[in-house]
Amino acid sequence: MNVAVRTAPTAQQGSEHFDVLIVGAGISGIGSAYHLTTQLPGTSFVILETQESFGGTWLTHRYPGIRSDSDLYTFGYRFKPWVGPPIATAEEILSYMKEVIDENDIEEHIRYRHKISSASWSSETNLWTVEAVRTDTGEKKTFTANFLWMCQGYYRHSEGYMPEWKNMDKFKGRIVHPQTWPDDLDLTNKKVIVIGSGATAATLIPAIAGECARVTMVQRSPTYFRLGRNAIDIADTLRQLQVNEEWIHEIVRRKILFEQDAFTKRCIAEPEKVKKELISQITAVVGPDYDVATHFTPKYRPWRQRIAFVPDADLFEGVKSGKATVVTDEIECFTEKGLQLKSGKTLEADVIVTATGFNLCALGDIGFVIDGKPLDFADTVTYRGMMFTGIPNMVWVFGYFRASWTLRVDLVGDFVCRLLAHMKEKGARRVEVKLRPEDHNMPLLPWLDPENFNPGYMMRSQHMWPRRGNKPEWQHSQDYWAEKDEIPAINIDDAAFVYR
Numbered sequence: 202m203n204v205a206v207r208t209a210p211t212a213q214q215g216s217e218h219f220d221v222l223i224v225g226a227g228i229s230g231i232g233s234a235y236h237l238t239t240q241l242p243g244t245s246f247v248i249l250e251t252q253e254s255f256g257g258t259w260l261t262h263r264y265p266g267i268r269s270d271s272d273l274y275t276f277g278y279r280f281k282p283w284v285g286p287p288i289a290t291a292e293e294i295l296s297y298m299k300e301v302i303d304e305n306d307i308e309e310h311i312r313y314r315h316k317i318s319s320a321s322w323s324s325e326t327n328l329w330t331v332e333a334v335r336t337d338t339g340e341k342k343t344f345t346a347n348f349l350w351m352c353q354g355y356y357r358h359s360e361g362y363m364p365e366w367k368n369m370d371k372f373k374g375r376i377v378h379p380q381t382w383p384d385d386l387d388l389t390n391k392k393v394i395v396i397g398s399g400a401t402a403a404t405l406i407p408a409i410a411g412e413c414a415r416v417t418m419v420q421r422s423p424t425y426f427r428l429g430r431n432a433i434d435i436a437d438t439l440r441q442l443q444v445n446e447e448w449i450h451e452i453v454r455r456k457i458l459f460e461q462d463a464f465t466k467r468c469i470a471e472p473e474k475v476k477k478e479l480i481s482q483i484t485a486v487v488g489p490d491y492d493v494a495t496h497f498t499p500k501y502r503p504w505r506q507r508i509a510f511v512p513d514a515d516l517f518e519g520v521k522s523g524k525a526t527v528v529t530d531e532i533e534c535f536t537e538k539g540l541q542l543k544s545g546k547t548l549e550a551d552v553i554v555t556a557t558g559f560n561l562c563a564l565g566d567i568g569f570v571i572d573g574k575p576l577d578f579a580d581t582v583t584y585r586g587m588m589f590t591g592i593p594n595m596v597w598v599f600g601y602f603r604a605s606w607t608l609r610v611d612l613v614g615d616f617v618c619r620l621l622a623h624m625k626e627k628g629a630r631r632v633e634v635k636l637r638p639e640d641h642n643m644p645l646l647p648w649l650d651p652e653n654f655n656p657g658y659m660m661r662s663q664h665m666w667p668r669r670g671n672k673p674e675w676q677h678s679q680d681y682w683a684e685k686d687e688i689p690a691i692n693i694d695d696a697a698f699v700y701r
């Protein structure tokens with residue numbers, strides 16, 4: 202593939218052609234565009250984005266208090282220093298992304314309100330044909346591209362996951378999902394129930410506790426949290442010493458990553474000890490008389506599900522002050538006035554917020570077709586969670602759950618640029634991954650190992666995802682500390698890569 206060519210003679214009439222087509226203008230899409238412009242200048246590319254602006258997750262979620270649950274030194278890109286407090290609001294993340302877009306002239310490459318409906322690969326032309334619909338005019342647009350860089354995230358942005366509870370329609374108040382937070386919702390003096398115990402509930406509750414009459418968190422089972430100041434001492438000290446921000450960014454990233462690695466290893470080596478430490482942080486805030494055993498003691502091993510960071514313990518300060526209440530129980534059904542719980546208890550509410558998570562969606566709800574045959578993504582085997590057998594010229598950025606997602610945006614960015622440069626050098630127009638003869642007897646397993654990481658939203662959709670093998674190169678290990686060395690060292694001339 203000649204990555205500098207702007208028009209392809211084989212592209213369809215009436216379509217626009219690009220060397221690379223990036224799907225999505227979230228933190229992955231913008232980071233990928235940065236790597237492409239800086240590492241392979243002259244490559245023609247377009248970013249297609251359904252929404253009216255960039256940001257992805259940070260644009261979609263507009264509920265009160267929306268903030269990151271991991272630090273921005275590592276959730277930020279490696280190339281753009283983060284200069285604010287480590288836990289950031291959606292607005293702060295969007296301003297950071299805007300600076301990256303402006304500083305690197307990325308805006309001119311983004312087409313907003315373009316929802317991609319299909320992507321078809323032709324082995325005859327070695328091109329992708331991508332169909333998009335303009336969400337404002339309904340106009341259909343066709344693009345062709347040599348390479349697809351999938352940065353569409355992992356969940357459906359248009360609607361959150363809402364379980365079906367009995368009698369939901371009987372409830373006289375309002376039911377709201379945080380992913381589609383209504384602009385007109387006024388919670389002043391309202392009785393609010395928040396269903397869920399994850400990062401969203403933990404963020405939302407302290408943000409609304411001051412204005413509503415009462416907020417109750419209803420959880421089936423507790424979740425782990427880490428508490429701490431929303432500040433990083435070493436960053437503050439280095440700033441006092443007038444060390445430049447590039448250095449501070451790098452030093453703080455290394456410190457955080459080093460500590461996270463140690464923490465992850467401890468969670469596996471001594472889970473009971475870590476569990477006690479995490480819970481005792483909470484007891485120290487809510488006090489010894491609070492029933493921490495029932496409400497804040499999870500049943501699973503730490504790190505089998507994402508652990509949200511709660512800055513300044515705000516959720517637990519709210520519980521201690523009585524502004525927020527926690528109920529650990531199961532929902533029997535909705536009633537006209539609120540909830541009936543399995544224990545027999547009833548709760549009244551004017552508004553019920555279902556902080557129940559996402560609808561996972563593989564490949565952005567795009568219908569993929571390979572040489573005329575619809576693709577079943579679950580039939581493929583993944584190469585390090587980036588490439589997939591049977592899908593040529595395509596890479597997906599699927600980040601980390603245990604470390605910041607964006608760490609992988611940078612690693613995959615380097616990999617894709619290296620791969621594209623290699624194709625140009627070889628004069629290849631097509632690359633795909635293929636199981637080697639020695640891989641043929643390898644067991645093929647579900648995408649995630651539930652022993653390792655098992656949040657409900659991933660478990661309920663495992664059947665939709667590609668399979669993994671039992672060798673490091675045929676799985677997404679979710680291990681940044683191994684991949685930071687392994688991905689740059691991938692031998693792209695290995696027999697697993699087939700070029701034509």
Ligand SMILES: Cc1cc2nc3c(=O)[nH]c(=O)nc-3n(C[C@H](O)[C@H](O)[C@H](O)COP(=O)(O)OP(=O)(O)OC[C@H]3O[C@@H](n4cnc5c(N)ncnc54)[C@H](O)[C@@H]3O)c2cc1C
Binds near residue numbers: 227251353566607
């Ligand atoms: C509330 C919340 C808080 C989070 N906090 C953290 C955190 O602190 N740290 C962390 O590491 N992770 C966090 N995550 C996970 C988070 O989703 C990722 O870290 C990251 O933002 C994902 O970025 P992305 O660009 O890959 O995908 P997304 O942010 O999901 O963006 C994908 C973009 O692609 C677009 N798109 C999708 N399909 C199509 C299509 N068919 N056509 C055109 N465009 C399409 C979407 O509209 C969207 O703009 C959080 C998630 C949520 C929901």
